[in-house]
């Protein structure tokens with residue numbers, strides 16, 4: 001066949017193949033256009049899941065009569081004009097291909113008014129002779145998209161049921177609605193108003209919107225995040241670790257107001273949650289990252305769902321550390337949020353309570369299979385000898401090891417035992433022990449139940465981490481340096497990160513274009529599989545520009561040691577020891593959940609107790 005230029009409509013349809021996958025993609029483009037036009041209010045009307053109709057009406061700047069046809073032409077945009085603009089684009093759109101793409105695969109009508117003159121409407125019919133006609137419309141624009149894919153049967157066959165398409169569209173609407181608190185949004189489907197969101201200016205109003213979008217349970221278990229760095233800012237809400245999900249379905253992430261699904265950011269957040277999340281569970285969060293537009297490349301994906309950061313290592317570190325810092329507050333009395341688990345019926349179905357665990361795909365015994373992940377990663381050797389090594393490295397067992405063991409009872413007994421006021425002692429006063437497993441206490445709300453082993457494990461673990469932080473520079477030279485064959489990219493990355501790695505106790509030298517020598521490792525990891533560890537570190541460096549493997553490996557080792565070192569079930573504690581455990585929990589970061597992410601305590605309030613006994617109040 002001879003080479004020919006493609007007809008315009010086909011070019012648009014090909015472009016539509018990339019950006020317009022389903023009604024939700026139409027909605028995304030139209031919403032972004034409305035926001036770019038400075039809308040204060042956006043009304044969305046969908047019919048038949050958005051396949052029959054997707055209409056977006058805004059009160060933004062509008063389109064001048066003489067530009068109506070241009071708006072529907074390929075590569076026509078009012079948002080950028082040169083390469084400089086592209087490199088620091090602050091609008092959602094800039095590619096100038098959404099409207100023509102949409103118009104090429106549907107029956108689209110554009111109606112608009114700039115406020116200066118009369119309103120006008122243009123049917124973007126692919127048939128000849130579409131003409132601008134007068135219309136009635138207040139300032140702003142309405143884009144009406146009907147019969148999606150009516151002229152592209154192959155695409156239409158890829159659509160799912162109306163119900164599924166609607167679910168995608170509504171999910172998209174919710175995502176966008178969270179991106180701009182200052183704008184009002186309404187959604188109507190098949191004539192029924194589904195969501196109506198007023199502008200949210202202060203934090204309280206914003207939290208109401210978050211609750212409307214993510215559910216009340218999320219907000220009740222959310223911690224507020226706000227941090228301004230030198231060049232990065234992070235704000236939002238993250239769920240307590242015990243309010244985790246079986247799917248990664250409640251993760252809302254925005255970069256400069258643009259919703260993204262970004263591997264690097266997800267990874268950084270997960271890292272922040274690393275030792276507080278139950279195995280196989282997913283954190284829930286709404287996070288807004290801000291930075292200078294020139295530090296992020298948004299032209300990395302046709303639907304603009306992915307971005308590229310100029311300094312991905314710094315972004316990863318900033319986000320991970322911020323989340324970690326906020327989660328450190330998850331201990332009794334540290335935040336006004338709900339207890340990590342509640343025993344009443346109103347509890348979130350997805351929080352890990354007795355019911356949550358039972359209904360999860362992860363079998364409950366995964367939680368009890370302590371340290372399994374650690375063993376996969378490195379040969380641990382005998383935990384007992386690790387514990388010994390730990391003691392010799394970091395000094396007195398009292399500072400690190402369990403202080404509830406029989407040998408140290410006297411030390412514990414010296415701790416102040418006083419009937420503390422409830423505000424100092426959110427977990428209250430110990431009452432008794434049940435089968436050596438649970439501890440009961442009374443606080444101002446009612447009864448507190450503590451899983452003794454789980455709680456103590458966290459306390460020991462946090463102490464060990466603090467001690468390790470203090471002595472982390474302890475690097476141990478290897479008797480026999482290990483030679484490692486790597487790719488030249490990996491060797492380059494290792495060389496570039498030499499200082500950072502040596503701060504973590506890992507000394508690597510380059511031996512040749514594709515060879516590294518491991519000379520020193522963190523003392524605590526001397527018996528680990530250092531080769532695998534270094535390979536994982538290098539893979540991280542290449543992918544994320546940073547690596548947390550060393551910290552992770554150390555954490556896992558410490559967690560295993562903490563587990564072995566902490567009070568086992570069936571040990572009788574004295575009343576003083578029990579109270580000491582409660583006070584330690586209140587002082588220990590992340591004490592709301594054990595090292596495996598299970599809750600350590602639960603509150604049975606007076607009303608819960610009353611309900612049990614049918615006592616009216």
Ligand code: ADP
Nearest residue numbers: 033037071077078093094095096097098099141
């Ligand atoms: P892009 O958003 O990448 O510029 P689009 O095809 O989505 O490309 O839109 C083309 C142009 O049409 C925009 O640059 C803008 O000038 C105009 N436009 C589209 N939607 C609206 C709207 N809702 N309000 C005002 N102008 C709009």
Ligand code: MG
Nearest residue numbers: 029033093098
């Ligand atoms: Mg656009």
